[in-house]
Amino acid sequence: MIIRKEYKFYAAHRNETLQDKCSNIHGHRYGLRIHFEVEREGDISTLFGDFDDKIEPYLKSNFDHGMLINCNDPLYQTLLDHTKRTGEHFRLKVFDGPTSVENLAWIMFSEITEMGFRLDRLEVQETDTSTLIYTREDWVRDNRHFAKSSGETSNDEKETSETPSNKTV
Numbered sequence: 001m002i003i004r005k006e007y008k009f010y011a012a013h014r015n016e017t018l019q020d021k022c023s024n025i026h027g028h029r030y031g032l033r034i035h036f037e038v039e040r041e042g043d044i045s046t047l048f049g050d051f052d053d054k055i056e057p058y059l060k061s062n063f064d065h066g067m068l069i070n071c072n073d074p075l076y077q078t079l080l081d082h083t084k085r086t087g088e089h090f091r092l093k094v095f096d097g098p099t100s101v102e103n104l105a106w107i108m109f110s111e112i113t114e115m116g117f118r119l120d121r122l123e124v125q126e127t128d129t130s131t132l133i134y135t136r137e138d139w140v141r142d143n144r145h146f147a148k149s150s151g152e153t154s155n156d157e158k159e160t161s162e163t164p165s166n167k168t169v
């Protein structure tokens, strides 16, 4: 059985690796459709509120009204220097690679799995016309890829030992 829950957050980012408009700092209203695998016990499965109790604070503290940033982007150091100089802090979700919707989906799939949920798929809508549908198979394949690229043995369903944002897709 699948329960699909919808969430959204607003965040800035840029893709400095694309030599086009996307290398400018810009923002999106990211739409999420999270497909949770659930089992019913008696008349009901997981309560809808049980998902919200974990996902909403996760999005608020990590993403909403923040910036997705590649730690290899020179802009990241600029932001850190600003914080050092002024004491002003920003909400930054740090990626170890470009802040593509593919990398975002992998990080979120991993971190929501870490909360104890089992996901069937995760849909991330970045613009009015573009949505990434990221399945469990995609996630397992990415885990193997990252494990191989970091020379670790991957236990398929487990994310690699490093935190998700230390990897790129």
Ligand SMILES: Nc1nc2c(c(=O)[nH]1)N=C([C@H](O)[C@H](O)COP(=O)(O)OP(=O)(O)OP(=O)(O)O)CN2
Binding pocket: 015, 022, 026, 099, 100, 101, 102, 126, 127, 128, 129, 130
């Ligand atoms: N495969 C991917 N392609 C693109 C990504 C991505 O993460 N993965 N990201 C972008 C940029 O973030 C950009 O902001 C969106 O690009 P754009 O071409 O404007 O996207 P749409 O055509 O979907 O936007 P509409 O406003 O709906 O026309 C680019 N590509």
